[in-house]
Amino acid sequence: MVNQPELIALDREVEQMGLSASDAVRKMSEGQLTSEELVLDYLKRIEAHEPEVAAWAYIDPRIALEQAKTLDEKRLKGNILGPLHGIPIGLKDIIDTADMPTENGSDLFAGRIPERDATVTRLLREAGAVILGKTVTTEFALSGARATRNPYDLKRTPGGSSSGSAAAVSDHMVPLALGSQTGGSMLRPASFCGVHGFKPSYGSVSRTGVFILSRRLDHLGVYAQNLNDLALVGDVLMVRDYDDVEMCQYADQSLVGALAQQFSGTPRLAIFKGRPWDFVEKGVSSIFQDTIVQLESAIQDAHIPPIVEEALSVHEVIMDASAAANPGRYLAHAEKLLPETVKRISVGDEILASDYIVAIDKAERIRYALDQVLEKVDALVTLSAPGEAPLGLKSTGNPVFQKIWTLTGMPAISLPMMKGPNGMPIGLQLIGRRGHDAELFRTAQWVEGKCS
């Protein structure tokens, strides 16, 4: 694990900081902690650090504390709502909340309060979570950055588009947060901010009530401090919602349950290189080698079928066309949008349907080719980003290490296991078979055990 750099030291005076969600669940169930106490601690942390980190789009301590108190009262009556009872979580500000604004990172939606919760918001509330607040997103989850800074180095980007969610978990302002990924928006920020990140299989988490960037590519995901916490939230989210017509993968196994069973034997892991590796920064390749050498006999080389080489350009066609189709409808209000957004949603304006259809067909063939690879190994292993979080806040960094798995809908986990040349975190990314998220968790647990 990477050491927390000194720019923002952890305030250990705030008692519960560093506590994982799973630990908090246990302490509450043992009567050693209330949700109100926990939420108050996080609010103190946010008060102290938010001026520098700028992770939150909206937070109202009263709304947060009110939820916590209600949940504490229910607990006293023996009414435990679910596995997240009393645990605070942050939601990327493209996820609708009926009691807080949801602005999609855009001035165009300033002050917008949705009529109803997104399906995932509802599932979290039903599981007993406290919706602590809304986290900063780039505009429309595209590339137009907002003000969030990387807690490991305030001069660096936290990544995007799920900037606030990754930064808030990294800075211990909240133990859990949801983000989304259409290009590389979940696991790149996880890598840059040194947190655990999970992008589930495509179609396994509802996107009803979430800003649509691309129905073909949009995924929701989770940030947390460890695998158990990712699994805890993943199990709550992976429930079929008939209102998201593209839902197609349904959890056949509990993620928490998968972690309770150790991996029997040694998983077969294959290193994935290919095109994204062209972007790897100086010195990072050897850091990766030093890490995976610990995995010993588990490691082999993945034979990657040639069509996978086309994945990045195929993703680009689908992403650009989708941006033109969905957020593109707001171009009429260009004066209220970031120049970067206007540029981004105009790129795909002239893409022809026939080229899009060819790209979709190729995407399915790429997925099929990678499915074949993943029938022979338990997971692919690669970097979560080409290097450390870049300096500056304008660019949120390069999503190249996520695009293939976003395109193919395969589940991916980023483990904060490496440290770059400047001491900044870099994630190790594991990719599993679509629909086999539980198996990926078990493999990831084995990898962490081997490298700790």
Next chain:
Amino acid sequence: MVNQPELIALDREVEQMGLSASDAVRKMSEGQLTSEELVLDYLKRIEAHEPEVAAWAYIDPRIALEQAKTLDEKRLKGNILGPLHGIPIGLKDIIDTADMPTENGSDLFAGRIPERDATVTRLLREAGAVILGKTVTTEFALSGARATRNPYDLKRTPGGSSSGSAAAVSDHMVPLALGSQTGGSMLRPASFCGVHGFKPSYGSVSRTGVFILSRRLDHLGVYAQNLNDLALVGDVLMVRDYDDVEMCQYADQSLVGALAQQFSGTPRLAIFKGRPWDFVEKGVSSIFQDTIVQLESAIQDAHIPPIVEEALSVHEVIMDASAAANPGRYLAHAEKLLPETVKRISVGDEILASDYIVAIDKAERIRYALDQVLEKVDALVTLSAPGEAPLGLKSTGNPVFQKIWTLTGMPAISLPMMKGPNGMPIGLQLIGRRGHDAELFRTAQWVEGKCS
């Protein structure tokens, strides 16, 4: 059932004519009939009628008889390959066969012999079928008609694009044939030619080795003389093929098995009208009413959600864009294509990807809305075509009664139960829930029983 009109009377001198595939299977298993005898009878029938009907793109009696003899020998040794052992079938000429040309209805592919069988061809051979020959298709399964005539009236179209398959089964040149549907190409010809037709759920039959018009819309289907025969072939075809990456529905129940169980009680049937009904020809609506009145208490009115009104225009965008993307690649050889084809594949040239994406999203919402309707009823009931087969061979008629179910991938069956003002057949169409093809067969059996 419609009476066979007099233009081409059934040649009863050809002994086995009128025998269903299921009957032939039984007779063969009882040693009363050989595959060679059966194939010879069909070849005689074809020799007599093919000059007028023009249903076949390719037929070589030697290849057909050789298969039959080999299968008869295997039977003598007790080696029964499968449920279609010794039964002849015709394949639409967009389905690859390694031993016969596959020309996709186009001079551009004249004499093309594929390297390997399509997956469905292989499945049929493995089940013991005799591939009798290839049937006429419009060019690229679009609207450019070839020379096939309707056996009920040679001055009328058999419908298209599966013109030859429907006409050959109608004229008793073969007991079974495969066709395909991207717009209305399976069940419109079934209606016009007075045969039973089945378009399975989207993604339940492999399209590997079949000419691609639209991966999003292409379905394969079956023509036969009765429901049992459709079920017999359907069970052989509905097998997962990992090479067709869009396969998503897998038969959870045998169709033949479903027919062996009677429908318990009365199915809930709902009449579907909406947009396609605007095209219904004079006098046909009352014929439909007279038919469904026999279904008595089973019949109710379907409440159709407003978004379904958009299905026809949504289908058009997807179909036109797909034609531009797939057969559109042959535009460089326009001089070898039918003018109708060149026109058809040029229509979608300028459709933008963003408009296509909006159409795909709507298609999913339409499917969702109709899924909800079909949770409350066992099947929707409607016409299979706006009326009788039109006069003339240039147009293959109006596909408007199929487009919604092609778009939503719902299984549909056409039953030849009505007779139009000119004595030509008209089909009754039943539509079921996607992935619930077996239930639809059971409902269709009940409907036939009620109306016979």
